[in-house]
Amino acid sequence: MSDKHPELNLDNQLCFSLYAASRHITRLYQPMLKQHNLTYPQYIVLLILWQKDGMLVKDIGERAQLKSNTLTPLLKRLEQNGLVTRQRDSEDERQCYVYLTEQGKNLESLCACIPSQMLKQTEIPVEKLIELKQLLDQLMVTEVHGK
């Protein structure tokens, strides 16, 4: 066991905990999402559209923190599964609106139980979870050095 560089010990690395926890939670979602033939990133995009239908790809990207190189293929899959339609803005042909189909809208009620199902799977008290979320959101405003 090398200890020349204790700062490189995996157990000391917050970032690894973050990376592992994120994948762990995504795995916990899977049994529920699989029932609706959804992946977690697809579910995120639907959460965004359920809040406000008819958004531009750009705006969805800003909300989900994903660029078109990820979103375009993902939206095509949602379209193929009959959950959304895409339509170019006739005013500005560069832009592309994404609309929920009836099926996509109906899915909202069916997914409404998912957050509480997820909550049931942890023993961490809600106050702690809120605290955790706040800390994570703080991390997001972390500056890129030299930016």
Next chain:
Amino acid sequence: MSDKHPELNLDNQLCFSLYAASRHITRLYQPMLKQHNLTYPQYIVLLILWQKDGMLVKDIGERAQLKSNTLTPLLKRLEQNGLVTRQRDSEDERQCYVYLTEQGKNLESLCACIPSQMLKQTEIPVEKLIELKQLLDQLMVTEVHGK
């Protein structure tokens, strides 16, 4: 703005914060890792090997929480870049040992500055970061329902 299901509001979703923060942090690593021609998951595997050289694929997988379907190609890339070698156990040919090369060992010192560089990029006090890590590690022991 739909509010039939406030529990589906993205802003209320801890899991999205987790997902977004994890990708954000990985992006922050990239400028430093790129200098050594490494990806973040490759860096994780090296952290593990720097702590204990000559591990089995299975043990690396347990530590990194990755299975062979992810690790095998990743290790092949590390091997091709001259950082590790892989060698079947002659006692038990099913198993495969992974060893650091000299170049792989030398990389440890070069990477020793990375954790402090990362710390510099956040304004969150260290105590808060430790708290964050503890909460994340608690999430990891979350049971899979029905398991």
Next chain:
DNA sequence: AACATTTAAATCGCGCACGATTAAATCACT
């Protein structure tokens, strides 16, 4: 010894992520 079971790694297929580039439309400015 013969055969079923288990284990470890590799393989396969699909869907992200994301840097980089491209293509087309719009904007800004002269």
Next chain:
DNA sequence: AGTGATTTAATCGTGCGCGATTTAAATGTT
């Protein structure tokens, strides 16, 4: 009007993640 810059989405290539399967080796059981 003409042209360079900007914006938006799409495309391309690479590397994860991971469920599912396969292959081969080792182990257990009769």
